[in-house]
Amino acid sequence: MRILKFGGTSLSNVKKFLIVEEIIKDKIKHEQISIVLSAPEKITNYLVESIKTAITKKRLIQLNFIENIIKKFLSELEKTLPSKILEKLKEEINAEILKLKDLLQTVSLLEKCPKNLNATIISRGEIFSIFIMNAILKSKGYQITIINPIKTLIGIGDYLNATIDINLSKNKIKKLKIPKKNVILMPGFIAGNKEKKLVALGRNGSDYSAAILSVCLEARYCEIWTDVDGVFTADPKIVKDAKLLNFLTYSEAMELSYLGAKVLHPKTISPLAKFNIPCLIKNTLNKNASGTIIKNFSKENSPTVKGVTSLDDITMFSISGLEKKEIHNLTGRIFSKISQKELSPILILQNSSNGNLDFCISDNETEKTFEVLKNELFTELKNKLIHPIKIIKNTSIVSIIGNKFQLKKNIYLNLFLGLQKNNVNILAISKNLSQNSISIVIKKCDVIETIQNIHSALFNQNYKIIEVFLVGIGGVGSTLLNQLKKQQKILQHKNIDIKICSISNSKKTIFNEKGIVLNNWMKEFENSKNTFSLEDLLKKIKSNKFINPVFIDCTSSEKIAEKYVDILSHHMHIVASNKKANTSCNKLYRNIRLITKKYDLKFLYETNIGAGLPVIENFQNLINSGDKLIQFRGILSGSLSFIFGKLEQGISLSKATMMAKELGFTEPNPQDDLLGIDVARKLLILAREAGYDLELSDIEIDSLLPKEFNLNLNTKDFFLELKKIDTQFLNRILEAKKENKILRFVGIIEKNGKCKVKIEKIEKSDPLYSIKNGENALAFYTKYYQPNPLVLKGYGAGNNVTAAGVFSDLLRTLSYNLGT
Structure with missing residues (x-):
């Protein structure tokens, strides 16, 4: 014998009743089965509300809702049931509705609802379910035995929250002598007291009915069929990556139920545990899922939590x-x-x-x-x-x-x-x-x-989640998305799940808390009508309660950089290729560090200096280990490294700059490169990392552009104006060659913390001599590294290496993830 209980969500319409019939057909091939049914979804709630409106003598709107649900059932069943069975069903249901109306009329006259009357009214939904299922099964040729729980299950206590006397009930049911070929049907939630008056079994009463029937019929299994695959490690509506539990002990299931898990009531588990009957939680709409089994297991190999x-x-x-x-x-x-x-x-x-x-x-x-x-x-x-x-x-x-x-x-x-x-x-x-x-x-x-x-700390120790909120989809941002798309599945095999939850530029945005599919993000973005607002994005992030959210700033926006403190206060890490926050005023710089410390968050900006080169992390490690910067010299601009390399080959400054821009080496505005502003920003970041309290205005800059150069030009006119100084630069290159030297644009931090950005003549013995074609080189002269400096060099410009640097920073946020 196997008991199958179906909840209200499994019986919400005729289609679902027919799915239940298919499950019955599969199960009955192997053994006799008994079916316990709840009320169809929503009906019990309407019955409860109808009592309230009857007491206050308001119109019984809820009763109309119930009649409409039942009418819809009957209408859909006309396609399924033979006319004779359908007519009998209509008679049964109409009689039950008339009875319900009389009961509510009594309540209205009394202006109150005694508990015995209340129990009778709120249990009508289970009766409807039995009528409908009986008709469907008869139409399929099944032999049916309906157990009347008022006569067989002996309830003790309150009319609305009774418990069952198992021994008396077992003796009653044994006397029924049900043929083994018959399918047994019984309404849940209902029993009868010693006076044979209907009593209700309280919260999760139908589950309790199924457990009691399992004991009375000495069933091998009690199956609870619902709308979820089983018991999860947390409510899936709250924790998106909650895991299905394949098995639980009775004591664990009782503890989960008592402390809030909405699967079974402790009252249901108790009789099953006492008589050692396994309980299986299954999903009506996913019958092939394994479900969760509850029984006495050895705890030796059982997960602790x-x-x-x-x-x-x-x-x-x-x-x-x-x-x-x-x-x-x-x-x-x-x-x-x-x-x-x-x-x-x-x-x-x-x-x-x-x-x-x-x-x-x-x-x-x-x-x-x-x-x-x-x-x-x-x-x-x-x-x-x-x-x-x-x-x-x-x-x-x-x-x-x-x-x-x-x-x-x-x-x-x-x-x-x-x-x-x-x-x-x-x-x-x-x-x-x-x-x-x-x-x-x-x-x-x-x-x-x-x-x-x-949940993340306990269950995701080997599984890491990053939820990405990307702003800026120019060269670096779009390249990053392509890199993420290529690596997503590979990282998933390593238990790292990167979900891109929003993609934005200054004008519009797309958002999906479950993750945007990167195969067609560009088309989705083009079709989006949602305008971008950082405030709206932060509200969504707060309301969705993400596990490990990371804000990625691939813009050059000062407005967004000014909002970093607000972003961090929403418990988000920040990964930025945008240099503006680190080169803004000292107040913002310090506030960002204070809030990251307060909330134990990460602000990562490796690409601020050397694109994909690990400059910041290595330099921070040196400082943290007790080393001290004595002097720094470096080529900090991949675009200027490329440009100066081309100048050596005899290519003009204007043409070399145009080539660098086309390759994506320059800043969005190439003037920032040639003015030395970009290098100055990078130098300021390094100087601040070394402990110097400086502002951008403290850095001396020897610009490539003469003072009289017109800076208020569009891109086309800028390059025309730039051609006017091509000859001047060619002459400077030739002068350096005569001295067996080359020109390089160098950032310098001196012993006293003074910072300069200037064009220098470099001789062959200098570690910066061979750097060109987009490479960066950084020479750190420190307490530990002297007279020979620590030199880091490699490509420091281009969308691919910068995006890769951002990607690397993104993965570094995982060291924060709890449980590691």
Whole structure:
């Protein structure tokens, strides 16, 4: 025997009922099956609302909604059912709707709804499901036995939240003597008390019905069919990369359910665990998925952590000022009174070492709980033996569930790493006695980001995610996207998932929190009608709660650079080929460093100096190891390296500059290169890295362009004007050759921190002599490297090497990713 329970989302329309029938057809080939059904989706909610409107004597709009849903079912079933079966179904449903109307009319007359009447009304949806499924199965030729749970399942307790007497129910069901060829149907959520009056089974009551029926029929398996593939390590709606759990123990499943996982209720798991019946969670719309199986497993090879859950709408009570000996006595008194009032504390956080008693309760029980505490602790409060009761509202409980936590110190380490990322304030922390969970109480506003960060720390230690937000799709930006597209699958095999979540330029943007497909990003971007706004982008990033977001700035925009502090305050790393932030005023420069330190973020800008050359990282490593810069000399412009190399070959300055621009070596405005501004910016960045407190205006620049040169020209006119000084430069090259030297455009940091950018005559013994054709060379004379300098050289210009440098910086953000 196998029990199959189908939830409301599996029964929301006729198409899904027919999918359920296909599942039944597959299962019945192997063994007898019993089917437990919930109400079709939305109907129970409408029934609950219809009671409220009946009491207030408003129009029963919800009843109209229910009738419309049922009419749609009947209309669609006309294509499926033989007329005789269809007519019988219509009679059954119409009779049930008339009964429902009478019940609601009674409620309206009474102006209240007694619990017994309430239970009868809200369980009508399950009856509808049984009528419809019975008709479908009969039309397919199945023999059916319908179990009436009011007569067979003996409910104890409240009309709206009864539990089942398993032994009595088992004896009742055994007497039914159901033929083995028959499919058994039973509505969920319903039982009958000893007076044979209908009682409802409370939250997840249909799952509980299936568990009880599994015990009563001594089933081999209980299958819960729903709209998800099984139990995940976190809610997939919150954590996009939540992982399916293939198996759980009963205790783990109960802990997950109790602490917030919306799959099964602890009440459902308990009878299955007691009678050792495995439970399988399956997806009706993905029946071939393996699902999650819950049973007694050996924990030896089981993963320690199974999931991260949360309970929202929680209030925490804190009672303090107790003596160590008194706390135990007071705890007993308090929870005895709370229990008498049928209130249910969710989490108790007693700490006898500091005389505190903290506990959490649902928001809707806050006022009653406070009244109980005021009355019970009246004497202590009046005589100031304890501090006033502290009530902390708008909180959530976040829990890690698993096994053997007491043996795994790294669980606690990763938990606090996950919290550290967004500076979460922990209001309280608790480990349960069975060592199956760790719970923390935090403010509700922090819960989504906290779950994401803890999950990342615990489950993504070997799997890294980067969410990229790219601004600037000129030569470097578009080349970077091509490089990312080529490497995406290769990196995925190395457990690195780079998702491009937005692509923007100064005019428009495209955004997809799940990742933009790079095969056709350009076409998508061209068709986009969304204008770019950095403020709007940051709002989207904040609302989506990304795991490891990285802002990439491939522009030369000063406006965007001025927003880096704001971007970093959204807990995003920044990778920038844009030099403006590092060469802006010292105030911005320092503020960026302060906020990266505050939030433990990365601001990476390797390409600011040598494109793809690892200049910044190596220089920082030298300084951090105690070395000190004595002098620096370098060729810092790939474009000018290329231009001066061409000048040696007899090519004019204007033509060499045009060639450099066409190859993508120059800045967007070639005047920045020839004026020496670009080299000055790079030199300023290095000087600041060395510890010198300088502004861009402090750097002496020997420009390639004469003072009288007209700078207010468009590109075409600029090159015409540049031709006028071609002869002048040719003469300077010839003069240097006569001295067996060459001309190079050099950036210099002297011993006292004075910085210069100038054209120098270089002799053969100089490490900068052979540098040309776009190469950069940087000679660091330091405490450790003298008299021979540390020289870094290689290509320092071009879209490919610059994009590769940005790509490299992007991957370096992974060293921040929690759990590494």
